[in-house]
Amino acid sequence: MSHIKLPIYLDYSATTPIDKRVADKMAHYLTLEGDFGNPASRSHKFGWSAEEAVEEARKNVADLVNADPREIVWTSGATEADNLAIKGAAHFYRKKGNHIITVKTEHKAVLDTCRQLEREGFEVTYLDPEENGLIDLDKLKAAITEQTILISVMHVNNEIGVIQDIEAIGEIARENRVIFHVDAAQSTGKVDIDLQRMKVDLMSFCAHKTYGPKGIGALYVRRKPRVRLEAQMHGGGHERGMRSGTLPTHQIVGMGEAFRIAKEEMATENERIRMLRDRLYDGLKDMEEVYVNGDMEHRIAGNLNISFNFVEGESLIMALRDLAVSSGSACTSASLEPSYVLRALGRNDELAHSSIRFTIGRFTTAEEIDYTIELVRAAVEKLRDLSPLWDMYKDGIDLNSVEWVAH
Amino acid sequence: MAYSEKVLDHYENPRNVGVIEDDQSVGTGMVGAPACGDVMKLQIKVGKDGIIEDAKFKTYGCGSAIASSSLVTEWVKGKSLDEASKIKNTQIAEELALPPVKIHCSVLAEDAISAAIENYRQKNR
Numbered sequence: 211m212s213h214i215k216l217p218i219y220l221d222y223s224a225t226t227p228i229d230k231r232v233a234d235k236m237a238h239y240l241t242l243e244g245d246f247g248n249p250a251s252r253s254h255k256f257g258w259s260a261e262e263a264v265e266e267a268r269k270n271v272a273d274l275v276n277a278d279p280r281e282i283v284w285t286s287g288a289t290e291a292d293n294l295a296i297k298g299a300a301h302f303y304r305k306k307g308n309h310i311i312t313v314k315t316e317h318k319a320v321l322d323t324c325r326q327l328e329r330e331g332f333e334v335t336y337l338d339p340e341e342n343g344l345i346d347l348d349k350l351k352a353a354i355t356e357q358t359i360l361i362s363v364m365h366v367n368n369e370i371g372v373i374q375d376i377e378a379i380g381e382i383a384r385e386n387r388v389i390f391h392v393d394a395a396q397s398t399g400k401v402d403i404d405l406q407r408m409k410v411d412l413m414s415f416c417a418h419k420t421y422g423p424k425g426i427g428a429l430y431v432r433r434k435p436r437v438r439l440e441a442q443m444h445g446g447g448h449e450r451g452m453r454s455g456t457l458p459t460h461q462i463v464g465m466g467e468a469f470r471i472a473k474e475e476m477a478t479e480n481e482r483i484r485m486l487r488d489r490l491y492d493g494l495k496d497m498e499e500v501y502v503n504g505d506m507e508h509r510i511a512g513n514l515n516i517s518f519n520f521v522e523g524e525s526l527i528m529a530l531r532d533l534a535v536s537s538g539s540a541c542t543s544a545s546l547e548p549s550y551v552l553r554a555l556g557r558n559d560e561l562a563h564s565s566i567r568f569t570i571g572r573f574t575t576a577e578e579i580d581y582t583i584e585l586v587r588a589a590v591e592k593l594r595d596l597s598p599l600w601d602m603y604k605d606g607i608d609l610n611s612v613e614w615v616a617h
Numbered sequence: 618m619a620y621s622e623k624v625l626d627h628y629e630n631p632r633n634v635g636v637i638e639d640d641q642s643v644g645t646g647m648v649g650a651p652a653c654g655d656v657m658k659l660q661i662k663v664g665k666d667g668i669i670e671d672a673k674f675k676t677y678g679c680g681s682a683i684a685s686s687s688l689v690t691e692w693v694k695g696k697s698l699d700e701a702s703k704i705k706n707t708q709i710a711e712e713l714a715l716p717p718v719k720i721h722c723s724v725l726a727e728d729a730i731s732a733a734i735e736n737y738r739q740k741n742r
Contacts, residue, residue: 520677521677522654522655522677522678522679522682523654524654524679524680525628525678525679525680525682525683528620528628528679528680548654558651559650559651559652559654560651563651563654595634596631596634596675596676596677596683597675597676597677598647598656598657598658598675598676598677599651599656599677600677601636601675609651614649614650614651614652614656615647615648615649615650615728615732
């Protein structure tokens with residue numbers, strides 16, 4: 211195992227390294243020797259070169275999702291894109307209605323934005339997903355009222371990797387003349403997106419989960435039929451007034467190059483990643499009391515979210531110091547709440563506390579997966595030997611029948 | 618989160634893991650709840666002289682919870698029940714250099730000692 215570099219990075223849904231091809235291209239847009247100009251400068255070559263680079267990147271981003279480049283608005287990332295989409299649409303269309311529909315398993319960038327709108331007087335319905343993490347379209351339809359102006363559903367869930375049927379949701383939204391926003395931070399380069407076909411009005415992107423840089427993202431804003439937004443960032447009127455602020459050329463070029471590579475390589479890459487993910491799952495699934503969280507079929511290739519029953523997630527992560535993975539148990543971030551996503555799926559507390567998210571990506575190798583399997587099996591066994599819950603399970607005691615002395 | 622050397626040591630090499638076969642001389646305390654992410658089971662075996670001669674634990678919980686319970690099994694051994702009941706969570710937290718978010722682990726360990734002693738006393742009333 212000496213050739214494996216530790217720790218092994220299996221947290222590609224948190225962020226990805228920048229692809230070297232992307233980094234090389236970005237470096238050209240920083241210094242005096244390169245094209246460092248302000249793309250908004252109209253009076254000289256420095257500005258023109260930078261603008262040209264920005265527009266080429268805009269085309270690359272649009273191409274990945276089959277959109278028109280004029281529909282792409284640069285932002286600082288997916289969080290800002292979510293804020294601009296949701297607040298921007300809610301504020302613009304508030305005379306039409308005050309009701310928004312979203313899902314309990316959305317990213318906080320969507321949920322917290324909706325909470326803010328509630329404080330401003332909007333009403334928000336937070337749909338429960340089914341046990342597999344997907345939403346029931348009939349429940350969505352039933353939630354739509356005369357007052358509904360916006361539906362926001364993420365494409366791919368960051369924790370469990372399940373893919374929502376945004377094409378079908380788009381049809382429902384369009385029939386009901388409701389704006390449809392999709393947070394696609396986790397899906398670019400992983401799932402085909404065709405905005406000519408899908409009736410999505412607003413879609414949020416970021417670069418850093420698709421081998422581009424952090425600090426840059428974009429919002430797709432549909433032109434036909436036209437969707438209007440109230441700007442959230444005011445200033446020089448960049449991006450057709452929707453998002454002011456000097457464009458960071460090198461970041462934008464990085465996102466464009468990352469998305470260009472994604473379009474070119476995603477088919478073969480996903481196949482390879484799926485093979486690795488299945489190899490990992492095959493290496494773990496014969497263990498007792500192991501549960502996959504989220505639908506296994508409607509799921510991106512690189513995600514495996516598993517609960518190891520009767521083992522607490524944070525201690526498992528501690529035992530897996532040679533792996534960079536994340537835990538569904540949020541103890542690590544100083545609150546003791548288990549993952550709200552797993553809770554929304556109806557997972558019980560033990561399982562929600564016992565989950566590990568493995569996310570595999572472009573630079574993961576088969577050797578790393580094999581080593582990971584060994585480490586995980588040994589760690590789970592060690593912690594189960596320590597676990598009173600495991601003993602109780604083995605003695606046939608139903609943990610739900612126990613009166614716990616909670617504190 | 619960075620763990621202290623002592624937490625890591627107890628976590629890597631937990632002391633006195635196991636189960637003591639139950640009888641009149643054994644007190645068992647189980648505290649916490651799966652919903653909170655920690656369950657500690659602490660057992661003490663008390664000699665005829667009233668001194669704790671053995672202690673074992675099993676813990677479901679984070680590294681700090683495992684370390685706290687491992688530590689108290691070491692501390693209670695050789696103590697009388699009264700002495701053992703004087704072990705305070707603050708001493709445990711200090712010994713292990715627990716950060717504020719992990720103080721509840723030391724509280725749970727103190728509760729586990731009390732529960733084990735209480736269980737022993739009920740059996741031997």
